[in-house]
Amino acid sequence: MEALQIILAGSLVAIACGLLGCFLVLRKMAMVGDAISHAVLPGIVLAFLFTGSRDSVTMLIGAGAIGILTTFLIEFFHKKGKLQTDASIGVTFTWLFAVGVILVSAFAGKVDLDQDCVLYGEIAYVPLDLWITDSGLVMGPRVLYITGTVLIILIAFITLGYKELFLTTFDPGYASAIGISTAVWHYLLMGAVSLTTVASFESVGAILVVALLIAPPATAYMLTENLKKMLIITSFLGVVISAGGYYLAAWLDGSIAGAMASVAGLLFMLAFLFSPGNGMVAKVKSKRSKTVLNPSEA
């Protein structure tokens, strides 16, 4: 039962991150996702300090706002300060993350957070952290409700805004020609990334969330070029990563989130090598068969 709950929580997180990650990868914004996931840390800590609890909507909103602030700052330094984008990303997120870690250390007594949680989350404690209603009814692990809700919001966001997201990703020129604001959808997407990283934070920590944002979409992208298929494969990979990570961690007695990232990397490597059509092996083979077919060229 506990194993199932942990795997379920992991899957929900991995699917939520993966779905958004598809758009980040296709928009060449993977590193902005990395930046946001680090930068929401001070928002999370401050929300903890002010509200004194974990499961408040304030926390999601506050940290989400910091995520959007990060995107804004990156663009501000880039556009107004003429700082190159990569440096702008690097300076902004390291600063916010550093502030977050200092807050965690300074208020270690008052905040139910520590550096380990920041780094790799506490998914192993998911079954222990129950949601109990005022009347004393035990509703099951709290994290499942939070990540589940966020996943439903995300799926709604992607389904309802599919056309807009699709167009602003692949053909921003055409999108703005037919009246879709690229800026609005850019910030909506960044807001969604912030929301998801905050919701995933407790389970997998601020840094390993990046592995779930980038690795499954990158793997799916090796296998298909169709966005809908890519989203479906990514979701499927999320479940595999979660289950694989759990059993790997149980076997070697290590962090589950770390193991999940390792499995995600392994899956990417397999796709990179053996993907039919795009993988290295397939490429080498097709090269060889070509040389056999045209012996005169050799």
Added chain:
Amino acid sequence: MDTFFEFFSFADPNIRYVVIGSLLLTASSAIVGSFTFLKKKALVGDAVAHSVLPGVCLSFILYGEKNPIILILGAFATGWLSLILIDIISSKSKIKEDTAIGLILSVFFGIGIFMLTIIQKSGNAAQTGLDQILFGKAASLVGNDLIAFAVIAAILILSVWFFFKEFTLLAFDEDFASTIGLPVRGIELLLTTLTVLAVVIGIQAVGVVLMAAMLITPAAAARFWTEKITTMVWLAAIFGAFSGLTGAYISYIAPSMPTGPWIVVVISTIAFISFFMAPRRGILYRLNNQRKIKKQINDENILKVLYQLGEEEKNFYEKRTIEEILSKRKFVPVALKSGLKRLKREGYLKNDNGYWSFTRAGKHKGQRTVKLHRLWELYLTQYLRIAPDHVHDDADTIEHILTPELEARLEKLLNYPTMDPHQSEIPYR
């Protein structure tokens, strides 16, 4: 305050070691980082920084204790491996470089964390303090470690000094570098090796997670103060060293605090001050400059309108109301009023009970703007063959920019014309 003097008197040899160590570590990564910054490869440093973690853990698992040389070797190996993998993934598949960086960074870090947690649960007593590699601890630099790190830092600084010209060429003009016969691949390889080395030793002070900041932020801050690469590298080194010193001090007074985040906050503060305050490139300077230009354009337009009104009535020194000015050209009323006041202060206009009129200097300036406008219109129609009804907007912009030298050349080129394409007179003094 006592601790402050105790620390900065450097009387305690331990403090001296820690200070020298952190200065060297932060300064050398700032120096190497300047070149990766200029090559626009700043985030590669982030990937290397995260990727050394599995190397450190693996060498600990294999060797069983914290020997600095072995840990450095392990870190170096995986740091290098990450760069090779990023290169392979982004060049051999359709995955873009930024995705490859993010992928390798997070997966390597995940593997590292996985190994670290396995080590921590294994009950090996030698592992205590291994996790300080995550967020750094300057004060843990003692004895043998320090010597190893200081030697590498010295190698880094000397290599950059020795290959300064080559690195500069590589950063600014790779094609030129290869044309004049420099082994570009080799120099690139050297720079990459130095970057990995800088990360490997820098993590002692700053930690794996925030090491990227030590490569990127000092360089980004320094870039705002100078256009010269020598100055920039020096500045980056000084900024980096200053934050390293602060980190060492904080590590000394608050041993429970990780030093990395404090070092990063200090260097980020320096960077933000630079972004906003730096002369010429800073954001405030730019905004101020834009405002000045806007004011200048506004004022010149006011004088132009007054001149045109004078032209129509053949009386340049007539008193005008604000309404008359607005009937000729749409100004934002507030901007018009402040512009009029400013022009009066500067001696171009006189004000008499709400009526405005030229001084001699004002008429002269208005005349010049009108002249430039009409000269430019004529130039566009004669030389670029643009229809006379399409030249006004362009002339309206350029009239504020043309210098006296360009004015003289235009006059000469057009052979001192008297009429513009719309048959208005071009006024000479």
